[in-house]
Amino acid sequence: MELIKALNWRYATKKMNGTSVADEKINQIIEVAHLAPSSSGLQPYEIFVISNPEIKKQIQPIAYNQPQIVECSHLLVFASWDQYTDERIDHIFNHMNKERNLPNSETEAYVKGLKETLFALTKEQQAAHAGKQSYISFGLAIAQCALLGVDATPMEGFVNEDLDKFLKLDERGLKSQTMLAIGHRAEGGDWLVGLKKVRQPKEKFLHIIE
Numbered sequence: 290m291e292l293i294k295a296l297n298w299r300y301a302t303k304k305m306n307g308t309s310v311a312d313e314k315i316n317q318i319i320e321v322a323h324l325a326p327s328s329s330g331l332q333p334y335e336i337f338v339i340s341n342p343e344i345k346k347q348i349q350p351i352a353y354n355q356p357q358i359v360e361c362s363h364l365l366v367f368a369s370w371d372q373y374t375d376e377r378i379d380h381i382f383n384h385m386n387k388e389r390n391l392p393n394s395e396t397e398a399y400v401k402g403l404k405e406t407l408f409a410l411t412k413e414q415q416a417a418h419a420g421k422q423s424y425i426s427f428g429l430a431i432a433q434c435a436l437l438g439v440d441a442t443p444m445e446g447f448v449n450e451d452l453d454k455f456l457k458l459d460e461r462g463l464k465s466q467t468m469l470a471i472g473h474r475a476e477g478g479d480w481l482v483g484l485k486k487v488r489q490p491k492e493k494f495l496h497i498i499e
């Protein structure tokens with residue numbers, strides 16, 4: 290019930306007041322995003338946390354001059370792998386096995402099957418699959434913001450290629466997927482604040498198969 294109440298409170302904030310969100314809350318939001326599930330536990334994405342006003346100012350034109358970019362306390366950029374490779378997959382499972390005190394032979398057959406499945410995809414399909422995983426983390430970060438009483442604006446309105454170049458994501462083999470502006474809503478100037486939260490009717494959204 291607490292999460293439902295928090296999600297009813299939150300909305301895609303259109304104007305923020307520029308005040309900072311406490312580091313403790315930012316760390317909790319990042320920790321929840323870090324703990325998000327992903328396919329085979331690969332976590333094929335990384336999160337960039339930007340609080341520097343000058344950097345946010347340079348990102349704003351890339352995001353069609355949306356005000357939340359510079360008004361927010363922290364801007365989170367979710368960027369996923371551009372493709373799956375032996376090196377990336379082996380690194381994840383080697384780390385996982387080390388942390389669990391397991392020999393790599395324990396997961397050898399699973400990793401072989403996983404690679405066969407993923408490498409059968411085109412590079413574009415691999416990038417799309419990795420991008421979907423980042424959205425699970427993104428969604429949980431939004432929910433945690435709501436639970437903490439922190440405003441957040443999910444943002445896909447930006448030129449991905451330009452942001453990738455600016456943050457040098459392409460040099461890391463990453464593609465930007467989405468951004469999350471985190472801050473506090475402004476007292477005025479936000480056309481969306483106070484409006485009723487509306488979702489499509491349950492009979493359209495929900496289908497019970499028994």
